[in-house]
Amino acid sequence: xRRIVIAVWAAxxxxxxxxxxxxxxxxxxxxxELRSVTRLETDRLRYTAMPDFKAFAIAxxxxxxxxxxxxxxxxxxxxxxxxxxxxxxxxxxxRSIASxxxxxxxxxxxxxxxxxxxxxxxxRW
Amino acid sequence: xxxxxxxxxxxxPALAADETGAARIGAAIHGQRATDALALLSYNVHGLAxxxxxxxxxxxxxxxxxxxxxxxxxxxxxxxEYHALLREQLEDHVGIRGTGVxxxxxxxxxxxxxxxxxxxxxxxxxxxxAGVSTFLRKERFVRGDIDRRAFGICGQWLGGSADxxxxxxxxxxxxxxxxxDVIDVYNTHLESGSERESVEMRRQxxxxxxxxxxxxxxxRAVIVAGDFNADPSRQGDxxxxxxxxxxxGLQDSGAGPELAAWRERNYILFxxxxxxxxxxxAAGEAREFVSGQRALxxxxxLFALLRLQSETAEEVITP
Numbered sequence: 001x002r003r004i005v006i007a008v009w010a011a012x013x014x015x016x017x018x019x020x021x022x023x024x025x026x027x028x029x030x031x032x033e034l035r036s037v038t039r040l041e042t043d044r045l046r047y048t049a050m051p052d053f054k055a056f057a058i059a060x061x062x063x064x065x066x067x068x069x070x071x072x073x074x075x076x077x078x079x080x081x082x083x084x085x086x087x088x089x090x091x092x093x094x095r096s097i098a099s100x101x102x103x104x105x106x107x108x109x110x111x112x113x114x115x116x117x118x119x120x121x122x123x124r125w
Numbered sequence: 126x127x128x129x130x131x132x133x134x135x136x137x138p139a140l141a142a143d144e145t146g147a148a149r150i151g152a153a154i155h156g157q158r159a160t161d162a163l164a165l166l167s168y169n170v171h172g173l174a175x176x177x178x179x180x181x182x183x184x185x186x187x188x189x190x191x192x193x194x195x196x197x198x199x200x201x202x203x204x205x206e207y208h209a210l211l212r213e214q215l216e217d218h219v220g221i222r223g224t225g226v227x228x229x230x231x232x233x234x235x236x237x238x239x240x241x242x243x244x245x246x247x248x249x250x251x252x253x254x255a256g257v258s259t260f261l262r263k264e265r266f267v268r269g270d271i272d273r274r275a276f277g278i279c280g281q282w283l284g285g286s287a288d289x290x291x292x293x294x295x296x297x298x299x300x301x302x303x304x305x306d307v308i309d310v311y312n313t314h315l316e317s318g319s320e321r322e323s324v325e326m327r328r329q330x331x332x333x334x335x336x337x338x339x340x341x342x343x344x345r346a347v348i349v350a351g352d353f354n355a356d357p358s359r360q361g362d363x364x365x366x367x368x369x370x371x372x373x374g375l376q377d378s379g380a381g382p383e384l385a386a387w388r389e390r391n392y393i394l395f396x397x398x399x400x401x402x403x404x405x406x407a408a409g410e411a412r413e414f415v416s417g418q419r420a421l422x423x424x425x426x427l428f429a430l431l432r433l434q435s436e437t438a439e440e441v442i443t444p
Contacts, residue, residue, distance in 0.1 A: 031185050031419035032171070038385035043358050063385045065409075070358045090367075091357055094377035 043068055048108060053077050055084035056105040059092040067091035069101065081106060159304035161433045166196040166411055167350040167380070167393055169314070169424035172205045172256070174249040182207055183248065185421045190214025192413050192421075196428070198300060199260040200312040202352040205291070206248040208258060219266040223255030223296040223312070224275045231282070232292060255294040257312045257351065267307055270299030274337055276330045279316065286317040288326075295334055297341060304435035306401050309342040313351040324361035327354065331369040338373055346398030346433070349375060352424065354390050370394060380408035380427035384415065387425040395429075400436040405429060 040062045047056050050072035060066030069088030074080035081103065088101035104110060170189055172182050186207040191214045193199045199218065204211060212220050226232055235252045236243075243250045255275065275294035282289045293314055299307040313334060316326040331353075338347060355362040369375070375394040382389060387410075395403045411426040 028180070029419060030188065031416065031421050032180050032423050034384065034386040034415070034418050034420055036386075039382070039388055040385065042388070046358075065381070065383050068358050070360075072360070087357075087363065094379060095381055096379045 038063070040066070040068075043070065044105075044110070047072075047105065052107060053080040054105075054107060055080040055103060056110075057081075057084040057088035057101045058104045059088055059099055059101040060095070060097040065095065065097065067095050067097060067101075068104070077106060157436065159302070159306075159435045161303040161435070162406070163198055163300070163431045163433060164196045165198045165200070165310075165348065165350070165393065165429045165431060166193055166426060167200040167202075167312070167391060167428075168193070168411070168414070168426040169202040169352045169391065169422060170204055170207075170211070171422040171424065172201075172203050172207045174206055174246075174251065176249070183210070186210040187214055189414065189421050192411075193260070194218075197262050197265060198310055198348075200310070200350050201258045201260075202312070202314040202424075203256050204258040205253045205256045206250065211258070211260075215260045217262060218260035219263055220258060220260045221271055221296065221298055223257035224273045224292055224294045225254040226252055227254070227275050227277075227292045229277075229292065231289070235282075235290070251290050253291040255296065255314065256291050257294070257296045257314055259296055259298045259310065259312050261298065261300055261310075265300050267299040267301050270307065272297035272337065272341060274333070276333055278326060278329055280318060280323055280326050285320070285323070288316050288318070293330070295337060297337070299345075302401070302433055302435055304401075306398075306435040308346040308348065308398065308401055308403075308433065309338075311338065311347065311349040311351075313349070313353070315352065315354045317354040319356070319359065321361065323354075324359070324365060327362070328365045328368075331365060335369055335372050342398075344399035346396065346401035346403055347373070347375070348393065348395045348403075348431075349373075350391075350393040350427070352391050355392075357389055366392075378405050378408040378429040378431070380429050381410065382425040382427075383410040383412065384425065391424060391427050393427055393429045395431070402434045404432045404434070406432050 047070055053074040053076050054072035057069040058066055067088060069084045069086065069091065071080045071083035071087060074083060085101050092101055171178055172186060175181050187210050190211040194215060194217065201211065208222065226236060232252045239251055273294065273296055275292050279289040279293065281287060296312045298310050300310050301307055315330050316323050355366045357363050357366065374396045376396065378393040378395055380393040393408065397403055408429040411428040414421045414426040
């Protein structure tokens with residue numbers, strides 16, 4: 001059935017779409033509009049659906065240059081935090097970001113303040 | 126034409142700054158070492174047929190080419206339908222394209238089926254070749270020092286991002302330095318998609334790329350750039366990317382997106398050669414390709430200003 005639908009679409013819809021779009025001469029403003037959803041928002045949505053134990057670390061300015069480290073499916077909160085910070089630190093070094101990696105989320109609780117030790121973070125959650 | 130200038134004019138200061146940077150590019154001998162510099166741009170230009178691009182790439186492509194002039198080496202991805210427009214603007218550069226459609230029977234059938242539209246419609250010619258192209262300043266070009274390789278594997282024709290409509294692969298171009306040494310610049314565009322199968326496809330494609338680098342660029346310094354479609358915040362992609370970098374000893378130049386809207390999928394990686402050392406002077410997003418809330422593509426343009434030192438210098442080119 002799926003193949004028939006695709007075949008009909010290809011036979012009828014595709015030519016019309018192509019003709020309509022390619023023959024039009026009207027041009028809007030130059031270029032493509034930037035996405036309204038930011039990378040951090042996308043990452044955050046994806047992170048929310050990930051299995052525990054998990055943590056999300058970031059470094060830099062989330063509205064400009066930043067890197068993140070996300071760990072999930074870890075044996076405990078400590079391991080999740082350590083892994084997220086380690087991943088973040090590798091990318092921080094890659095992008096030469098001066099500010100340190102900080103926890104953005106542990107589990108599904110976001111905006112964790114800067115944490116000194118992993119255990120301290122785990123205790124809060 | 127008016128659209129071209131209204132977009133490009135705000136960037137004139139940025140261009141001037143780039144040209145100041147380019148003025149540093151030249152060659153000098155310090156003892157037994159020759160120093161050179163390269164301004165490199167890597168940009169997925171979203172050069173699809175209009176129906177798929179969701180805008181008219183014919184309008185923005187000349188601006189992309191014009192702005193890319195200030196770079197010594199320019200690596201484009203998704204350079205499918207409007208290559209001639211880019212080439213027109215980059216008249217001081219030699220342009221080299223990646224693999225063509227190839228001899229995959231499925232792609233040939235698709236080409237035949239699409240033929241009526243290709244004949245009737247302007248800038249509509251799927252299925253495509255690799256879509257990667259590399260432009261370099263004429264004095265940097267080494268005749269015949271080119272490799273083209275198709276991955277020969279792809280995910281889907283109809284679902285997902287329909288990557289099979291392009292014969293994705295690798296383009297290697299030798300780039301001459303002022304010292305006379307040659308470095309290898311690899312341009313690639315990997316499978317897209319976030320599914321497990323797509324990550325595995327990228328792993329296989331990077332394995333092909335790594336093998337080519339190992340066999341071809343044994344002693345040469347290497348730059349690998351392009352659209353990797355690999356998100357470092359995804360565990361699978363991160364593992365694949367780091368395994369690739371570790372295998373070849375590649376470092377990240379630090380080039381990456383600087384606007385909150387962009388995703389991180391494109392990279393400029395490099396490693397030293399036996400006689401050539403690469404140092405990053407600056408790297409980031411080439412912001413002249415964005416104006417306000419509009420950009421010349423759906424990807425960020427990445428740049429790296431690289432300083433290269435070669436052990437011996439018999440001949441020095443001063444552009």
